[in-house]
Amino acid sequence: MRTLTPAPLTAAAFAAFGDVLEASGEHRLINAGLCQRHHDRAGLDFGDAGRAGISIFLAEPRALPYSFDLIERHPEGSQAFLPMTEHPFLVIVAASPEATPQAFLTNGAQGINLHRGIWHGVLAPLHAPGLFAVVDRIGTTPNLEEHRYTAPWTVLAP
Template sequence: MTKHITTTLTAKPLTKADFAPFGDVIELYKDNEATPQNRFTINQGFAERHHQLATVSHDGGSVGLSIFLAQPRALPAVLSVMEYHPFGSQAFFSLDKQDYLVVVAKAGDEPKSADELHAFYARHYQGVQYHAGTWHHPLLALNQVCQFLVVDRVGGEGINCIELDINEWQVQVEF
């Protein structure tokens, strides 16, 4: 039986300003954002450091680096679950130079409907870091299996992944 979709979200381009309520966009500083404190030459002039693009938070546990293999989603992609991590931020960066979709809702109480969801189209040179507590859909890779570098809290006390089934919302995302 085909699922009847009642809501379609259209992903908008991922920008730092639009994504700020949910987390950080991880990308090189543009000329108008650069300062001597956040973009500077290192290694005897052979490298330029774009410093502290995001700050990792973790309550207990430690910061871990992982690689996720995300399966590609057919578009429009049907959304099924939202999740959040109460004890730390979580960052994703595509290692395969592939664009992807990001769906979020504000931190706090669980979203009640698709009206609270925001969809973004992330370019292959952009990563995202969700603030602790930000609701988000699991990775939405496009076109091919995609490797993502993940930086998040590992170990520690407490359950750090809370899920909400949203299948009954009958929502999909496209761009």
């Protein structure tokens, strides 16, 4: 069996795949000092043939250990996942279909922005409801490529 153990999601560990979206680090106060603005946390990239759109995803919760054999990528645009609840979710990414995937576990207060063209697993919330706001490319040209592994990977509990 091919196994992965998820690492905590950090900006440094995830940098090759995308951006970690969280309210930490540098910020400025707005709204009469009552709100921290953590400015410009994700590089959105929608190519030349699309626009940004916000969709709502409601995904079935998964459990660890979690087995998967499918990864996908979006060659025409980045994709940001913003949880609408305070629950951790599992993030699976790979440099290519031939590379060993990596698994990350969010802390319940983080979202992610996958860079354009990054191979990744499907949305995998670990608690119900799996409710997410997703910012991605809306366009008329194809923007999904899928790869199935010949043998599944299993993500173990940390």
